[in-house]
Amino acid sequence: MTGSGRxxxxxxxxxxxxxxxxxxxxxxxxxxxxxxxxxxDDFVHLGLAISPDLDTVMYxxxxxxxxxxxxxxxxxxxxxxxxxxxxxxxCWFRLGDADxxxxxxxxxxxxxxxxxxxxxxxxxxxxxxxxxxxPVSDDKVATMVATPEGELAFQxxxxxxxxxxxxxGFRFLGAEAARLNPRxxxxxxxxxxxxxxxxxxxxxxSIGPMLAIPGLSxxxxxxxxxxxxxxxxxxxxxxxxxxxxxMRERGIEPSPLAIAGEYGSLLDGLVxxxxxxxxxERIRGPRIRVTETLMRGENERRRLAQDVLAFAAELPR
Amino acid sequence: MTGSGRxxxxxxxxxxxxxxxxxxxxxxxxxxxxxxxxxxDDFVHLGLAISPDLDTVMYxxxxxxxxxxxxxxxxxxxxxxxxxxxxxxxCWFRLGDADxxxxxxxxxxxxxxxxxxxxxxxxxxxxxxxxxxxPVSDDKVATMVATPEGELAFQxxxxxxxxxxxxxGFRFLGAEAARLNPRxxxxxxxxxxxxxxxxxxxxxxSIGPMLAIPGLSxxxxxxxxxxxxxxxxxxxxxxxxxxxxxMRERGIEPSPLAIAGEYGSLLDGLVxxxxxxxxxERIRGPRIRVTETLMRGENERRRLAQDVLAFAAELPR
Numbered sequence: 001m002t003g004s005g006r007x008x009x010x011x012x013x014x015x016x017x018x019x020x021x022x023x024x025x026x027x028x029x030x031x032x033x034x035x036x037x038x039x040x041d042d043f044v045h046l047g048l049a050i051s052p053d054l055d056t057v058m059y060x061x062x063x064x065x066x067x068x069x070x071x072x073x074x075x076x077x078x079x080x081x082x083x084x085x086x087x088x089x090x091c092w093f094r095l096g097d098a099d100x101x102x103x104x105x106x107x108x109x110x111x112x113x114x115x116x117x118x119x120x121x122x123x124x125x126x127x128x129x130x131x132x133x134x135p136v137s138d139d140k141v142a143t144m145v146a147t148p149e150g151e152l153a154f155q156x157x158x159x160x161x162x163x164x165x166x167x168x169g170f171r172f173l174g175a176e177a178a179r180l181n182p183r184x185x186x187x188x189x190x191x192x193x194x195x196x197x198x199x200x201x202x203x204x205x206s207i208g209p210m211l212a213i214p215g216l217s218x219x220x221x222x223x224x225x226x227x228x229x230x231x232x233x234x235x236x237x238x239x240x241x242x243x244x245x246x247m248r249e250r251g252i253e254p255s256p257l258a259i260a261g262e263y264g265s266l267l268d269g270l271v272x273x274x275x276x277x278x279x280x281e282r283i284r285g286p287r288i289r290v291t292e293t294l295m296r297g298e299n300e301r302r303r304l305a306q307d308v309l310a311f312a313a314e315l316p317r
Numbered sequence: 318m319t320g321s322g323r324x325x326x327x328x329x330x331x332x333x334x335x336x337x338x339x340x341x342x343x344x345x346x347x348x349x350x351x352x353x354x355x356x357x358d359d360f361v362h363l364g365l366a367i368s369p370d371l372d373t374v375m376y377x378x379x380x381x382x383x384x385x386x387x388x389x390x391x392x393x394x395x396x397x398x399x400x401x402x403x404x405x406x407x408c409w410f411r412l413g414d415a416d417x418x419x420x421x422x423x424x425x426x427x428x429x430x431x432x433x434x435x436x437x438x439x440x441x442x443x444x445x446x447x448x449x450x451x452p453v454s455d456d457k458v459a460t461m462v463a464t465p466e467g468e469l470a471f472q473x474x475x476x477x478x479x480x481x482x483x484x485x486g487f488r489f490l491g492a493e494a495a496r497l498n499p500r501x502x503x504x505x506x507x508x509x510x511x512x513x514x515x516x517x518x519x520x521x522x523s524i525g526p527m528l529a530i531p532g533l534s535x536x537x538x539x540x541x542x543x544x545x546x547x548x549x550x551x552x553x554x555x556x557x558x559x560x561x562x563x564m565r566e567r568g569i570e571p572s573p574l575a576i577a578g579e580y581g582s583l584l585d586g587l588v589x590x591x592x593x594x595x596x597x598e599r600i601r602g603p604r605i606r607v608t609e610t611l612m613r614g615e616n617e618r619r620r621l622a623q624d625v626l627a628f629a630a631e632l633p634r
Binding site for chain 2: 046047048073076077079080081082083084086087088089096097098099100101102104105107108111122123126127
């Protein structure tokens with residue numbers, strides 16, 4: 001799996017996907033990993049272009065992430081936020097001082113016409129990230145969350161209202177017109193591609209909007225490498241975020257079975273947690289690998305990454 | 318002078334003018350002082366609208382200024398700048414983390430169509446400033462510095478090149494079309510106005526661009542209150558900034574006499590330092606008050622403010 005020239009592609013939302021990507025980056029040779037990241041959480045706040053998932057992946061791979069929260073930077077200071085509050089500014093979305101540099105510099109470069117992908121690549125280089133981090137598209141895609149009180153922009157739902165509103169459905173504004181990142185297409189069609197790993201991310205609002213961009217589902221179906229998802233649901237709960245709640249709101253019992261149902265025929269393999277071992281035989285379609293999937297630290301994410309790569313090697317091409 | 322209902326108008330650039338304004342604010346009743354501030358140093362940096370003189374005046378009046386430098390905020394942190402440097406961003410203009418909140422919030426509100434004056438008033442209110450702080454205009458004015466190597470934007474001259482290039486002259490882009498802040502016009506025409514104080518600011522690049530806006534010179538000539546300047550030149554040197562160097566580059570000996578020459582018939586009075594006492598008799602035109610003009614701390618700026626107000630009371634209307 002990790003021989004020279006072999007390549008791995010990961011699809012990621014925020015914290016869970018980022019942690020698995022870091023595990024993969026740690027066990028693979030430098031440069032073997034490409035991570036395609038959701039951009040439908042991106043929004044403009046305080047006039048700044050914020051890309052939460054991209055930044056979480058970048059910070060995690062660069063080892064500058066806040067390990068407690070899984071997002072934001074370690075050794076962060078909050079002077080800006082305190083001063084903004086004093087001025088009466090909007091403070092529901094917390095921006096640390098170091099984190100802010102990324103948003104200010106990205107906004108400046110976007111305004112000059114630079115592409116999100118090029119800016120991300122430049123930031124990653126400066127932060128010493130050797131994996132390739134790709135926004136799934138350079139175009140704007142925006143997740144909208146339908147609730148009984150009306151439609152909410154994603155960060156309003158996610159941060160401002162702390163995922164409390166009931167979700168009735170999702171729209172991905174701009175997805176149909178968005179152009180898939182050409183480097184992602186190239187990665188999918190690379191004959192050296194060994195496996196595509198869909199991280200333990202939210203299938204509805206992290207991976208869903210990526211799959212809504214024309215070309216990605218087709219590319220995954222077409223590519224000769226196996227496509228493996230790691231279930232974000234462990235013992236009926238999401239490790240982080242509202243995936244389990246969203247399932248219940250759809251009338252679906254949160255489980256790896258529901259994850260398999262969500263991805264359908266895209267999947268060749270599904271990695272589920274030991275705690276869900278009994279579910280394995282109920283899942284039709286993908287091959288199942290049962291292992292420890294909770295990533296609390298460096299060792300656990302590396303071990304999971306190795307398990308995923310070993311599983312991929314066993315799957316038929 | 319300080320009876321209820323009486324009003325004082327100060328014109329200010331950065332540090333020197335801000336310190337005198339703070340002295341005036343401290344010895345006058347709350348609300349008696351209006352400070353009109355140069356905006357021709359304003360520029361867009363990293364995509365953010367930065368108003369150095371306005372912020373220096375606001376921070377000084379709010380008692381949150383860095384007393385060492387005279388600009389920026391006290392108890393500042395610099396995490397943003399370190400992170401920006403890591404990303405390869407432009408770092409020649411140093412923005413502290415708390416300071417940044419002002420620029421981000423101002424930029425956001427300007428983009429929504431709010432006026433600079435209204436934004437400044439809102440910030441001052443939040444920071445507990447009881448004096449009225451007015452940008453001399455809501456319109457864009459930009460000082461351009463002619464040098465032997467070509468014309469420089471002001472902050473390039475001032476910060477990036479540390480005032481090292483020889484100055485051949487100045488242009489104030491936008492000044493002729495700019496509209497004087499209507500509240501400044503109202504202050505000039507207020508029958509309760511007791512005195513106009515031109516702070517110890519640079520006559521060429523702080524007060525000059527203000528006077529280049531149609532209506533201010535006329536208003537100063539017309540207003541019944543005496544107009545008093547405090548010399549920024551003490552013993553042949555500027556306390557801060559390039560005023561003395563600019564004079565020498567014009568072939569003028571830096572002195573209070575040169576300040577009187579620069580303001581000409583606008584002035585009813587000029588306050589000069591003890592060290593320049595011998596110059597008093599060479600100055601034709603304005604009445605002269607000789608006193609200690611160096612403001613190293615709170616007591617000195619209050620005493621100077623009191624001297625200026627006492628001097629004004631002696632001048633004919």
